[in-house]
Amino acid sequence: xxxxxxxxxxxxxxxxxxxxxxxxxxxxxxxxxxxxxxxxxxxxxxxxxxxxxxxxxxxxxxxxxxxxxxxxxxxxxxxxxxxxxxxxxxxxxxxxxxxxxxxxxxxxxxxxxxxxxxxxxxxxxxxxxxxxxxxxxxxxxxxxxxxxxxxxxxxxxxxxxxxxxxxxxxxxxxxxxxxxxxxxxxxxxxxxxxxxxxxxxxxxxxxxxxxxxxxxxxxxxxxxxxxxxxxxxxxxxxxxxxxxxxxxxxxxxxxxxxxxxxxxxxxxxxxxxxxxxxxxxxxxxxxxxxxxxxxxxxxxxxxxxxxxxxxxxxxxxxxxxxxxxxxxxxxxxxxxxxxxxxxxxxxxxxxxxxxxxxxxxxxxxxxxxxxxxxxxxxxxxxxxxxxxxxxxxxxxxxxxxxxxxxxxxxxxxxxxxxxxxxxxxxxxxxxxxxxxxxxxxxxxxxxxxxxxxxxx
Amino acid sequence: xxxxxxxxxxxxxxxxxxxxxxxxxxxxxxxxxxxxxxxxxxxxxxxxxxxxxxxxxxxxxxxxxxxxxxxxxxxxxxxxxxxxxxxxxxxxxxxxxxxxxxxxxxxxxxxxxxxxxxxxxxxxxxxxxxxxxxxxxxxxxxxxxxxxxxxxxxxxxxxxxxxxxxxxxxxxxxxxxxxxxxxxxxxxxxxxxxxxxxxxxxxxxxxxxxxxxxxxxxxxxxxxxxxxxxxxxxxxxxxxxxxxxxxxxxxxxxxxxxxxxxxxxxxxxxxxxxxxxxxxxxxxxxxxxxxxxxxxxxxxxxxxxxxxxxxxxxxxxxxxxxxxxxxxxxxxxxxxxxxxxxxxxxxxxxxxxxxxxxxxxxxxxxxxxxxxxxxxxxxxxxxxxxxxxxxxxxxxxxxxxxxxxxxxxxxxxxxxxxxxxxxxxxxxxxxxxxxxxxxxxxxxxxxxxxxxxxxx
Numbered sequence: 081x082x083x084x085x086x087x088x089x090x091x092x093x094x095x096x097x098x099x100x101x102x103x104x105x106x107x108x109x110x111x112x113x114x115x116x117x118x119x120x121x122x123x124x125x126x127x128x129x130x131x132x133x134x135x136x137x138x139x140x141x142x143x144x145x146x147x148x149x150x151x152x153x154x155x156x157x158x159x160x161x162x163x164x165x166x167x168x169x170x171x172x173x174x175x176x177x178x179x180x181x182x183x184x185x186x187x188x189x190x191x192x193x194x195x196x197x198x199x200x201x202x203x204x205x206x207x208x209x210x211x212x213x214x215x216x217x218x219x220x221x222x223x224x225x226x227x228x229x230x231x232x233x234x235x236x237x238x239x240x241x242x243x244x245x246x247x248x249x250x251x252x253x254x255x256x257x258x259x260x261x262x263x264x265x266x267x268x269x270x271x272x273x274x275x276x277x278x279x280x281x282x283x284x285x286x287x288x289x290x291x292x293x294x295x296x297x298x299x300x301x302x303x304x305x306x307x308x309x310x311x312x313x314x315x316x317x318x319x320x321x322x323x324x325x326x327x328x329x330x331x332x333x334x335x336x337x338x339x340x341x342x343x344x345x346x347x348x349x350x351x352x353x354x355x356x357x358x359x360x361x362x363x364x365x366x367x368x369x370x371x372x373x374x375x376x377x378x379x380x381x382x383x384x385x386x387x388x389x390x391x392x393x394x395x396x397x398x399x400x401x402x403x404x405x406x407x408x409x410x411x412x413x414x415x416x417x418x419x420x421x422x423x424x425x426x427x428x429x430x431x432x433x434x435x436x437x438x439x440x441x442x443x444x445x446x447x448x449x450x451x452x453x454x455x456x457x458x459x460x461x462x463x464x465x466x467x468x469x470x471x472x473x474x475x476x477x478x479x480x481x482x483x484x485x486x487x488x489x490x491x492x493x494x495x496x497x498x499x500x501x502x503x504x505x506x507x508x509x510x511x512x513x514x515x516x517x518x519x520x521x522x523x524x525x526x527x528x529x530x531x532x533x534x535x536x
Numbered sequence: 537x538x539x540x541x542x543x544x545x546x547x548x549x550x551x552x553x554x555x556x557x558x559x560x561x562x563x564x565x566x567x568x569x570x571x572x573x574x575x576x577x578x579x580x581x582x583x584x585x586x587x588x589x590x591x592x593x594x595x596x597x598x599x600x601x602x603x604x605x606x607x608x609x610x611x612x613x614x615x616x617x618x619x620x621x622x623x624x625x626x627x628x629x630x631x632x633x634x635x636x637x638x639x640x641x642x643x644x645x646x647x648x649x650x651x652x653x654x655x656x657x658x659x660x661x662x663x664x665x666x667x668x669x670x671x672x673x674x675x676x677x678x679x680x681x682x683x684x685x686x687x688x689x690x691x692x693x694x695x696x697x698x699x700x701x702x703x704x705x706x707x708x709x710x711x712x713x714x715x716x717x718x719x720x721x722x723x724x725x726x727x728x729x730x731x732x733x734x735x736x737x738x739x740x741x742x743x744x745x746x747x748x749x750x751x752x753x754x755x756x757x758x759x760x761x762x763x764x765x766x767x768x769x770x771x772x773x774x775x776x777x778x779x780x781x782x783x784x785x786x787x788x789x790x791x792x793x794x795x796x797x798x799x800x801x802x803x804x805x806x807x808x809x810x811x812x813x814x815x816x817x818x819x820x821x822x823x824x825x826x827x828x829x830x831x832x833x834x835x836x837x838x839x840x841x842x843x844x845x846x847x848x849x850x851x852x853x854x855x856x857x858x859x860x861x862x863x864x865x866x867x868x869x870x871x872x873x874x875x876x877x878x879x880x881x882x883x884x885x886x887x888x889x890x891x892x893x894x895x896x897x898x899x900x901x902x903x904x905x906x907x908x909x910x911x912x913x914x915x916x917x918x919x920x921x922x923x924x925x926x927x928x929x930x931x932x933x934x935x936x937x938x939x940x941x942x943x944x945x946x947x948x949x950x951x952x953x954x955x956x957x958x959x960x961x962x963x964x965x966x967x968x969x970x971x972x973x974x975x976x977x978x979x980x981x982x983x984x985x986x987x988x989x990x991x992x
Contacts, residue, residue, distance in 0.1 A: 237851070277752060281851045290815025291634070291966045295838045296733060296936025299866055300777065300821045300830035302814045306839045306861075307769070314770030317763070319889060321756070357754070359746025364759045364891040374756035382751045383762045384854050389841030390862060394567035394692050395737045395899050396627060397864060397936075398840050398965055405762075406846060408853060410755055433775065435820045443851050480752025480853075509750070 166205020223535025262500030303435025622661020679991025718956030759891025
């Protein structure tokens with residue numbers, strides 16, 4: 081059957097690309113208030129596309145922020161139900177002057193489609209709709225039941241979709257979720273992501289004197305909020321990046337020997353990773369752990385930003401009264417976020433220097449997620465991927481966090497297939513974001529094929 | 537004679553205050569490029585005030601940055617010459633939202649004049665001009681020869697005035713310099729400052745990856761510029777505030793036993809200092825040294841500000857590519873700034889974490905200064921102070937740095953009388969900076985009286 085959908089994609093390439101370009105021309109930047117009408121237009125575009133494809137019960141659902149788009153097709157009794165998730169909102173495009181072609185005027189160069197959202201996630205979520213269109217156009221029916229839930233707040237925290245999932249488990253009941261918002265480990269290599277790190281995101285505020293003081297008159301006797309915060313932060317990790325919070329590593333589940341071995345066979349070049357991606361003088365992190373294990377399966381702590389005192393050009397001799405830092409921890413399987421948060425708060429309280437007061441604010445948290453690679457849907461997904469790309473599917477993890485996967489597990493009790501078609505150099509969140517056109521077509525074929533295989 | 541100048545001040549109080557308010561309304565913030573025209577207006581205001589007072593040969597001298605204002609009155613042959621120095625530039629007013637009345641709209645509340653620069657140093661330098669006005673208006677002449685050199689870069693390093701002093705020793709030849717940019721040790725207590733700490737002001741820039749990285753994808757393997765800077769800074773001092781740079785304390789000259797004893801008799805209440813001035817939970821610093829010794833006679837290191845990565849509201853999961861900090865060191869007598877700078881740079885280089893590159897920029901530096909309390913001009917100043925305020929003059933030091941005092945010593949071979957009328961809680965460099973109105977009037981009287989006594 082998939083020969084039919086493959087042929088459909090082959091014969092409709094220009095139109096499929098043009099329609100995606102139309103979608104990408106809508107600057108649905110969810111974080112900027114001036115783009116609210118664009119975000120609404122993008123939601124409407126998604127709904128219209130679903131209708132054209134043949135999905136049913138389409139609804140644009142208002143939320144506290146940006147609308148959700150729901151649709152379904154439920155005429156395959158006895159067959160499994162797949163919940164397709166994606167997001168139609170995008171990151172801001174700045175710095176604008178670094179784009180070769182404008183971010184919302186899609187342009188194909190060297191086989192890549194350049195536009196904000198081309199890979200993250202418009203280009204990828206749109207493949208799901210087009211796979212439905214291909215199946216219905218060529219066979220008149222669908223091999224599985226489908227539910228679609230597409231959000232417009234993924235780049236700004238995704239609160240509305242999380243609330244909707246928690247409140248509507250019956251409506252969203254499914255056997256498995258399908259998300260295309262990840263990447264192939266390397267060009268042409270079928271890749272399923274089966275592990276995500278969790279994330280605890282916090283702010284620490286330090287206060288010293290009641291106001292900024294003159295460092296000449298008080299230096300030597302008054303506490304300095306910036307230095308106090310610096311002293312505290314420095315204690316959180318040792319020189320090897322090992323987190324010093326007691327108990328941090330107690331519950332860490334290491335990857336299995338089989339998983340570690342499989343990672344060793346991935347086409348990963350540490351030198352290229354350093355020079356092409358990181359761009360620093362050397363890599364860092366815990367000794368004794370390979371790079372992929374460090375970024376996929378080890379807890380980390382990062383300071384994302386710090387601010388305090390006088391930071392403009394020139395000189396000002398103040399002892400700052402306040403300073404703040406954004407600090408997050410990535411967690412791995414078996415770590416309990418609430419236990420880690422408690423240990424972190426205790427550590428901060430116990431290591432706050434004399435004369436300084438600190439306050440920890442936890443902005444968000446979610447646990448690590450593992451998908452069982454032996455789950456039938458994952459097996460089918462791996463096989464479908466191999467069938468279309470012609471290579472054995474690899475199972476990897478990601479060091480990032482996709483909170484919706486946790487929500488699906490918690491509220492719907494289902495695993496998520498993370499089947500993405502991006503590439504490591506797509507430049508998500510950066511200027512000149514791109515999506516390889518061939519992967520867009522291959523993605524539609526693979527997803528249609530997966531629906532067929534999973535329905536058998 | 538001073539009865540005449542005292543009476544003049546008494547009779548002209550409203551006008552003297554109004555004129556100072558006009559001066560304070562000019563936002564002459566020397567560190568901010570957008571205030572260049574205001575800095576120039578402030579220089580012109582100073583020149584105009586000198587003219588009204590009766591000073592001669594007034595000149596606004598262009599420099600590489602902000603103008604100097606020179607004036608003199610040299611019709612007292614056989615009498616000593618006093619070089620009056622002050623600065624018309626001010627610190628930035630931020631954080632603006634903490635001011636009760638706007639920083640450049642002077643307002644008197646409870647006998648205090650609130651405005652940026654009211655005490656530091658517009659309100660104090662202006663007293664010198666008004667003392668001249670009082671003497672010339674009441675006696676038609678001056679008891680000493682006077683030279684005025686007023687700068688507009690004191691808050692940004694004072695490079696231009698330093699260069700001018702070095703290049704014009706003949707033009708500036710005098711017997712003593714007079715600076716009013718310090719404070720009374722306590723309300724109503726005549727105070728001469730005879731020691732100042734030196735200052736080395738630097739910026740450290742840290743670089744890690746070539747761009748901000750996604751902390752999920754790279755956390756655990758990529759260096760973090762903010763954390764690298766934090767690690768480095770934390771190593772500069774131990775938990776007691778003791779600087780860890782090798783050799784930092786080698787050349788420190790301790791105060792004499794007599795000086796230490798005199799400090800013990802000063803009306804200093806550590807609890808009040810903590811609660812009224814510092815406003816923190818406790819004081820900090822090197823154990824075993826009294827507070828006054830810590831702030832006057834011990835080297836210190838402070839981080840004045842730090843910035844890097846994402847610091848807006850909410851969460852963004854970046855590994856920052858860059859971070860910067862403003863770091864200064866205060867030096868005490870006998871320490872060699874160039875030796876300290878070299879040791880500091882070496883320490884930074886040796887303690888920069890793996891994967892991070894650091895650069896140190898020295899923005900300014902000047903050594904500590906001591907004035908001999910047995911100098912005749914200091915004796916006369918102490919006596920004049922006592923005559924007007926009615927109490928015995930105390931000799932103290934300041935933990936701050938007034939680099940011009942070193943330049944006067946080095947290039948003109950003269951001591952400086954540091955005769956200031958501020959108060960410890962004036963909030964220099966802080967929101968709600970104030971100057972006690974009564975001290976403004978008393979300062980004009982005292983300076984006029986000093987000129988008379990010194991001319992006898």
